[in-house]
Amino acid sequence: MVYPHLFSPLTIRGVTLRNRVDFPAMATKMGADGGYVTDALIDYHVARARGGCGLLTVEATSVHGPTAPRNFMSIADDSYLEGWIRFNEAVHAAGGTTCIQLWQGGFVPPGQDPDTYAVIPSDMPFGPGVVLPGASVETIAEIVQAWGEAAARSVAAGFDVLEFHAGHNYSPEMFLSPGFNRRTDAYGGSAENRMRYPLECIDAIRAAVPDDVPLMMRVSAGDDGVPGGNTVDDVIAFTKVAREHGVDMVNVSRGTPMSVNLQVPTMDHDRGFNVHNAAKFKAGTGLVTVAVGRINDPQQAEDIIASGQADMVVMGRAQIADADFCAKAMAGEEWRIIRCVGCNQGCFDRIASANAATFPHISCLQNPAVGREAEFRVPKTDNPRTILIAGGGIGGMEAAERLHALGHKPILCEASGRLGGQFYMAGLAPRKGEMSDAAMSRASTLEHFGVDVRLHTPVTPAVIDEVAPDEVIIAIGSTPVTLDLEGSEQNTVIDTETVLTGYSRLVGDVVVVGGGLVGLEVAEYLAENDPRVTSVTVVEMGSEVGRDLGMLRKQEVVTHLALNHVSTLVDTRCLRITAAGVVVRRGDEEWTIPATGVVVAVGSRSLDTTELTDHCLARSIPFHIIGDAREPRRAIDAVAEAAEVAISVR
Known part of the structure; x- marks a missing residue:
């Protein structure tokens, strides 16, 4: 078997996972208003189940109605059951094993939804003149009960595994952390008292579900960026106690709201940068341990498990970029994997950027089908068309690969001697080598598929006449803007x-x-x-x-x-x-x-496409202008436009 450790089964309590890959809880914005399940969310997970993933974990899902932001998924009452039952039936039918991440957000809910309130251990400043109050003992008891009821509901909905979120400074970790918890009652002070609330939550979950249901716990490997917070060793000590209360698996994440760059690491972080912490938890607790942190290569994942550093690996953005990541790796076709490059443009930026509200859901620079899986399930054509693609940048390559997969005949012409365009060039900047690697990987994939690629071939009216295509895709890109300043002509x-x-x-x-x-x-x-x-x-x-x-x-x-x-x-x-x-x-x-x-x-300006478009109009050849040739923007726009054009060809 290719990657025998990564793709070996793993049994925890009454559940056997087909392999050691976890698709983790990540915000998608695919839920309906109020946190209800949608077809888009189901399709998104079904695609990864069909792609061979071992465990599919639903994003943070609220357990308590009054503190559930409307834009988060929820299982806080029985009205959510019908949707989650549909979800589990669909993912199970696709061969997947499902997990739900149960969540209570601490101080996050009121920042997301003004109709909610915070559940935190002690009073906390929250903007100018605003102080969030610490939770009363009565509120703590109410929340603990909600964890248990949500767990029971999750099992009734068909989830195979439950995950208790005790990291990222959400309420369980806030109570655990001396950086936040300044209480003097039974829920504060000593380490034993600070453990009380999260342990009560675990007890409530464990009591509400059958013995054969595995319970995973997500933790942060220390309170990065929190003055006086817990160290890695402190969290390991808590996790050892949590094991005694019924936790079976520990998912070792990283980062807090004060250090989000560790929670959703960009390409600036080394691949596998947090794996050493997983190894510490595995050695210190004896629990089934899940490693997290820019794991995006099957050999990397295989080595982590084979070396005993962890029992499973989180491959989240890796499987956003390619829903078939596992299937391709299992088949020994690593060259076909479309790699995550850690850019965060389609995932995190569409959740947390200043203009995030303009996007309906997450996407991916490398995979524009994210959140649109049903729309992109286009059958292979029985009417192959010849499509001439002008420009071999990331957009042109995306169009060529997708058209080939759909049974068409793309001819990709590139004026220079190398594919990749500005995407390849961007990878020459510091810490961005994965972008140039991804560009060359796409070029190699086209070669493997036998796509007709013609380098040193700028598309001209003569080339269009020679090829006589059914349609033309113009992806010739842009050119740098020059300075219109006195002295700008100097050779310096x-x-x-x-x-x-x-x-x-x-x-x-x-x-x-x-x-x-x-x-x-x-x-x-x-x-x-x-x-x-x-x-x-x-x-x-x-x-x-x-x-x-x-x-x-x-x-x-x-x-x-x-x-x-x-x-x-x-x-x-x-x-x-x-x-x-x-x-x-x-x-x-x-x-x-x-x-x-x-x-x-x-900045840049689009290259002139007039000669090509005029010729296409004169010959009645349909054409499409995409990417920077249409308007200089980001690579994610060029790839999305290329994919949309490709699936529109009939």
């Missing part, structure tokens, strides 16, 4: 691609004009990798740098800029470039930033 002024490909000859002091994602990454690249560069200054005319980054990636990039002593200036306009440097203005102040080189990173 270069673009970002010249830097990232290693062809720059910059020395001394460098100014980067433009403080968006690309400008910041190039600034860090120069400061970190080029010993000839002595200083780097980023000049941004807007009020902040990194405006186009997601929250967590921005935290990481800004932190690394500081570590590399990169200076950033905002609300600052470049006026001209001289032999001495860059003349800038902020308000009424004007001065020169010394510079022997200038890098321009002020």
Whole structure:
């Protein structure tokens, strides 16, 4: 067998999992208002069950009605049973084993829904002039009872495994943590007293369900970012006691609301960065242990289990990116796996960014079918069409691969000598190598499938006439915007691609004009990798740098800029470039930033598609403009548009 440890069965109490892969609880926004099950949520999990996952865990699900935010899933009363029964019947029919993550959110609910309240151990500031009160003993008793009732309801709904969420600073962990718990009654003070509430919750769950139902507990490996909080050893000590109360498995996560970048780690974190903590819990508790933390490769997962560091692995975003991850790995077809790159653009950013409300549910840069699984279940065609694709960037490759899978005949033409386009180029920036790897993996997949790929072949009207396609997809991308400033024609002024490909000859002091994602990454690249560069200054005319980054990636990039002593200036306009440097203005102040080189990173503009579109119109050939060729945006938009065009071809 390929990966014999990863894909071996595991029996816990009365449940046997077909393999050691856990699809964990992750927010999706796929529930109906009030936390009810939808067909989209069912389809999403069914796809991963069909893809071979061992255990499918539903996202955080409220156990207590008065503290259940309307935008979270819920099982707080019997009105939710019908939906969850439908869910379990569908996932079981697809071969899956189901788990529900039972959740009470501590201080989170009132921030999500003003009609709820917090359940926390002690009074807590919550914004200017607002203090959340500590829970009364009566409220604690009510919540404990709710945990038990929700557990009984979960078993009635057909869930095979239950997960008790005691991490991420939700109510069980808040009571456990001396960083939050300042009570002086039976629920505070000593470690024994601080354990009381979470242990009562476990007891209520265990008493409400049959003995053969496994109980998993999710914990954070210490209170990262919480002054005076629990250490890893403190949480291990609690977990050992929890085992005596009936916990069978421990899911060792990381992060708190004060350190969300550890809870949903970006590409800036090493793959498997939290596995060592799982090994500590396994050794310290003897429980079936689940490792978490950027595990996105089958060999990586196999090695974790084979080495005894954990018994199972969480592969969450890995299976968002590819619902068939397990099936492909089991078949020895790793080359077909579409890899998560840790960008967070479609998952976390669509939950927590400033414009999150504009998105109906999560998605994925690598997999636009997320949340739209039924829509993307398009049968293979019995009317193959020849589709000419102009441009071999991430959008063009997505279109080619999907069209080939649907039985069409894509012909992918790329003007340069390499597929990947700007997506590959982005992977040359610091800590983003997985993006260039993913680009090359997609290129290799097209080669394996035998897709007609033509490099060094820009699409022209003559090429269109030669191919005579049924439709054309124009994905030729964009080109960097040049500076319209006095002095910008000097040979010391270069673009970002010249830097990232290693062809720059910059020395001394460098100014980067433009403080968006690309400008910041190039600034860090120069400061970190080029010993000839002595200083780097980023000049941004807007009020902040990194405006186009997601929250967590921005935290990481800004932190690394500081570590590399990169200076950033905002609300600052470049006026001209001289032999001495860059003349800038902020308000009424004007001065020169010394510079022997200038890098321009002020955005992109779409390449002109008029010649191609006019020719298609003249020949009555349907065409589609996607990605940056339509409007410069993020890679997630290009991939989504490519996929939508591909499934529309009939």
